[in-house]
Amino acid sequence: MFPNPNSFTVRSVPATWRLAAQLAARLPNGGVIALQGELGAGKTTFVQGLARALGIARPVTSPTFTLVGEYPGGRLLLVHMDLYRLRSPDDLLTIGFPEYLERKALVAVEWPERAGDLLPPETIWVTLTLTADAHTRHVEVRGSEK
Secondary structure: OOOOOEEEEEOOHHHHHHHHHHHHHOOOOOEEEEEEOOOOOOHHHHHHHHHHHHOOOOOOOOOOOOOEEEEOOOOOOEEEEEOOOOOOOHHHHHOOHHHHHHOOOEEEEEOHHHHOOOOOOOOEEEEEEEOOOOOOEEEEEEOOOO
16 A cells, blocks of 8 residues: 555646556555545546456546446446535445445545545545646545544
């Protein structure tokens, strides 16, 4: 895993994808990646990098209105969840979160604070922060917050 915590500066979409690929390579059996950051910080861009690293050719888009996007066809099933519209952590159970974990998928969760205590202890937390430069982001990768 990455040292805990580890900070990076990325200056382009391809750089964000490369960082995501490094993380995907360290999760050969799936797991949960909790993505934090304000709107436009690059959370979906990071998930696009995960998909590329897993060998998924299909375009990855934000699941803001669908809540869950499934991307099969790679080394692992990639599940992209956007919890922004959830009313309570119980809604996460309704959309099948435990089943995704059982399937050994790589689950990327945007707005993870809405999951309450349902994220597993081994969740990897990725925080993306906007900077004054529109193309640059600070990214912190760390182990569980629990």
